[in-house]
Amino acid sequence: MALATIKRASYFVALVVLAWLVWDTGADPVRLARGLPWIFDFVRRMMPPDPSVLPAALLGALKTVEIALLGTGVAAVLALPLGFLSARNVAPGAVFYPARAVLNFFRSVDTLVYALVFVAAVGLGPFPGVLAVVAYTTTSLAKLYGEAVEGVDPGPVDAITATGATRLQVLRFGVIPQVLPLFLSYVLYRLETNIRAATVLGFVGAGGIGFYLQTYLRMIDYRAASTVLLVTVAMVMVVDAISSRLRDRLV
Amino acid sequence: MIEVTGLRVVLPPSTVALHGVDLSIERGEFVVVLGRSGAGKTTFLRCLNRLVDPTAGTIKVAGRAVTGAGAPAVRGVRRQIGMVFQQFNLVRRASALDNVLAGRLGYVPPVPSLFGSFPRADRERARACLDQVGLGHLAARRADTLSGGEQQRVAIARALAQRPAVILADEPTASLDPALTSSIMDILKAINVEQGLTLVVSQHQLETALAYATRIVGFREGRIAFDGPPAALTPTVVRAIYGEGETP
Numbered sequence: 001m002a003l004a005t006i007k008r009a010s011y012f013v014a015l016v017v018l019a020w021l022v023w024d025t026g027a028d029p030v031r032l033a034r035g036l037p038w039i040f041d042f043v044r045r046m047m048p049p050d051p052s053v054l055p056a057a058l059l060g061a062l063k064t065v066e067i068a069l070l071g072t073g074v075a076a077v078l079a080l081p082l083g084f085l086s087a088r089n090v091a092p093g094a095v096f097y098p099a100r101a102v103l104n105f106f107r108s109v110d111t112l113v114y115a116l117v118f119v120a121a122v123g124l125g126p127f128p129g130v131l132a133v134v135a136y137t138t139t140s141l142a143k144l145y146g147e148a149v150e151g152v153d154p155g156p157v158d159a160i161t162a163t164g165a166t167r168l169q170v171l172r173f174g175v176i177p178q179v180l181p182l183f184l185s186y187v188l189y190r191l192e193t194n195i196r197a198a199t200v201l202g203f204v205g206a207g208g209i210g211f212y213l214q215t216y217l218r219m220i221d222y223r224a225a226s227t228v229l230l231v232t233v234a235m236v237m238v239v240d241a242i243s244s245r246l247r248d249r250l251v
Numbered sequence: 252m253i254e255v256t257g258l259r260v261v262l263p264p265s266t267v268a269l270h271g272v273d274l275s276i277e278r279g280e281f282v283v284v285l286g287r288s289g290a291g292k293t294t295f296l297r298c299l300n301r302l303v304d305p306t307a308g309t310i311k312v313a314g315r316a317v318t319g320a321g322a323p324a325v326r327g328v329r330r331q332i333g334m335v336f337q338q339f340n341l342v343r344r345a346s347a348l349d350n351v352l353a354g355r356l357g358y359v360p361p362v363p364s365l366f367g368s369f370p371r372a373d374r375e376r377a378r379a380c381l382d383q384v385g386l387g388h389l390a391a392r393r394a395d396t397l398s399g400g401e402q403q404r405v406a407i408a409r410a411l412a413q414r415p416a417v418i419l420a421d422e423p424t425a426s427l428d429p430a431l432t433s434s435i436m437d438i439l440k441a442i443n444v445e446q447g448l449t450l451v452v453s454q455h456q457l458e459t460a461l462a463y464a465t466r467i468v469g470f471r472e473g474r475i476a477f478d479g480p481p482a483a484l485t486p487t488v489v490r491a492i493y494g495e496g497e498t499p
Contacts, residue, residue: 155340159406162300163413164330164357172365173353177342 046226053224057212057231064208065235067126067201068194071133076187078138083145083183090149090171103146107139111197115206126207133194133201141190148182149175181250188243195239199232209235252278252417252449253299258308260294260473268294270473271308276451276466278416281443283460284453285477285492286470292453295470296419299451300332301325313416330357333410335420335439339402343395347386347405350394351377354412380408384438400431407438418442420452424459432456436463457489 021027085091086099114135118128152175160174202210209232216225253276260269269291276282284292297303299310301317310317315328333354341350355373356364363369369377381387384404394402403423410418420439424432436452440463443450454460460467461481469477469484469492476492477484 155336155338156342158302159334159336159340159409160342160353160356162302162329162332162334163354163409164326164328165353166326166356166361168365169356169361173342173345173356177344181344 042222045222046229048223049227049230050221050223051227053212053216053227054231057209057228060202060209060212060228061231061235063126064198064202064210065195065239067129067133067206067208068191068198068239071130071198072137072187072191072194074130075134075137075141075190076183078134079141079145082138082142084149084171086142086146087149089152089154090175100146103139103142106135107143109136111136111194112200112204115201115204119205124205124207129198129201129206129208132206133198136197137190137194141186144186145179145183148179148186152178185247185250188247192236192240192243195236199236252276252280252313253451254309254311255299256309258295258298258310259306260291260298260303261306262294262303268473269298269305272473272475274468274475274478276449278449279443279447280449281440281463281465282449282451282468283464283466284451284468284470285455285457285460286453287493288455290470290492291473292470293421296334296421296451296453299417299419300329300334302334326357330413331416333413333415333418335403335406335410335418335423337422337425339399339406339426341394341402341405341409343393345394346391347394347397347401348377348381348390350405351381351408351412354380354409357413376414377408377412380411381405383411384408399427400434403427403431403435404438407435407442411442415448417449417451420450422453422455425455432459439463 082099082103085095086103088096091099111132114132115128118131118135122128122131156178157170157174160170165173198208198210199213200210202208202212203214205211209228213225213228213232216222216228253274255272255274258269258272258274260267262268272291272295284295286292294303298305299312299317301320305318308318312328313331315324315331317325317328320328342353345353352369352374355369355377359369359373378387378390381390384407386401386404386408389397389401394405397405407418407423418439423439424435427435436459439450439452442448452463461484464481467477467479467481467484468475469488471492471494477488
């Protein structure tokens, strides 16, 4: 009886919340339907793609891949100590709790926001893009690393401890062999998402293919913009394919 | 070789695993620890090398204090004590030889070891230990490609690589096919007889205990319920260890 009442009440609450969300965001299917012709018009004006900007788009794509590679690579290393410090079963409580708090704080800011900060600090170009990728990826990888370390099989750790090994030796021989494949897999996964993130970095002046996309859209050169979009899609698909193939091998 | 007095262990939150255990084991004994699961066998063994911190009591192994010692001293005692586990606890992705080499970690220079560099003498020692358990030909194989029995032999080789005075084995055959029990126990017995090492082995199989032990210690609910030679293990005593109406 009481359970049925709670159930009915929670349905009601969910409905009220949904109605409020729809109203407050101005979500309106009719407006979307009225806007559809404009989307079709936009797509029609993008056709056919302008092949003359292909070299520029490819260069931009290459730069985006470079930003993601360098940023992810540096972050993968920087995250190592942070990852171990934020693992409950390795770090003492006095280290673990502050480390977790700092990581959560910095991870709540997205790459794009970091890019705005770094563009202001070091100027336009790919370098602030790299810094933004490093800033976000370091903290997010550190959290994933930490969780991997917390999930290790305690058996081999006990066995290495029992030989009289030091704490560092226990980490090196008992923990790292277990987590290294996971770490690499997370790094590759982050690389995939960073390619996507780095695509929009150009919008705020942090280099790469996004810069070209934004420029052509501003110039109302939709045919050139569509070439850039297609190159972006191809770039993401190629990197995803390579990365997921590598990840499959790690397991 | 092993001196235990007043050993009491309370596991968090408030489970009393051992209620004041006193035990003295001489050099060269082959002690089998019997008892039902939860009787305190594993906790007892893990206290001897401080994988579990005792709540009260003192332990000395090979003349060195295990309880009350600081971290470097504890590591020094651990080197003297090889340990074999029910689940083998090998590093699955490492080769058999590298797993055995881990037994040298307490002896080799620590910083080079972190980069995977071990002195030649230690490598040779590890290889000799692998030969001793009959697995020299599988040195390069990854541990997780070995059978259960082979993995446990690698684990024994790792313990031997420590040049220990004592080997602790916690239910070393419980995860194995019963047919492999004697092969593992034979290796442990040979180490005991030929090298004079002191062995403390927990077992839940009574027949195995009787066949190999020079001395049997029965645990029941965190206390020693029997301590004596296998010949003194009468059906009455077995019932005292395992409880009424239960056959081990």
